[in-house]
Amino acid sequence: MSYQNILVEKRDRIAVLTVNRPQVLNALNAATLEEIGAAIRELGEDDGVGVVIVTGAGEKAFVAGADIAELAAMTAISARRTSLRGQEIFASIENLGKPVIAAVNGYALGGGCELALACTMRVASEKAKIGLPEVTLGIIPGYAGTQRLARLVGKGRAFEIMLTGKPVDAAEAHRIGLVNRVVPAEELMSACTAIANLILANGPIAVRFALDSVNHGLETTLEEGSRLEATFFGLISATEDMHEGLNAFLEKRKPVFKNR
């Protein structure tokens, strides 16, 4: 598929999705959001892709938010529809069944922060600034930022970020667990690729079940989440990859997983 506002490159089972509107700091207009949704669907169905890295074009921004020019024309009905659609697309990232790593190369504000939050993990460049400045515009986050930020860093820290509207720098984002690690800007993509390669060496079905177990289990009680884990644990024993992984250890060799 060809896209106008994003770039998708695939190499060695890693796909890099770059939001490519650097002239507006990669702001997410509706067309860009739809293209992200379509690309995520396509990458989800592509068995040749095991990990997705999401980043922004240019030196300055990951994504500087929803496109404010479009927001200015919203009505109550269209705003709700926009919010629900963005939430649906970001949920498709969270539930892709493959890890999605946000390579946060600069400003990740508003919808950009929410995009990073929907990813499986976040690696930030030292230049990153992450925040939810919506209240400074008289609006609130609409792509599930109020929910995911509070779940990730806790209510108190999330409130400070979303009520002051002040972004945090990379070091602070790391301190509060908003990003997994911080690296120099020039090492950002290689750091993300290194994490992706560690994951790609593992059983792909196991990776998928672990993702699903955490994502779905955390939204229920500990007891229900644990039962879900046990069901996945049972299910995985029916896979060829489980036998391969365990036998390879016992035979002191590297496993060759087949996604079966």
Ligand code: COA
């Ligand atoms: N929507 C639409 N356009 C945006 C945008 C957004 N979210 N963020 C930046 N842009 C545009 C600017 O309007 C500017 O366009 P222009 O060159 O035609 O004037 C261009 O991108 C560059 O941005 P600029 O503001 O000049 O860069 P800066 O380095 O001075 O400031 C930011 C960078 C990120 C601090 C600033 O752009 C900003 O505050 N953006 C909005 C962030 C926001 O509130 N996001 C949440 C939206 S819900």
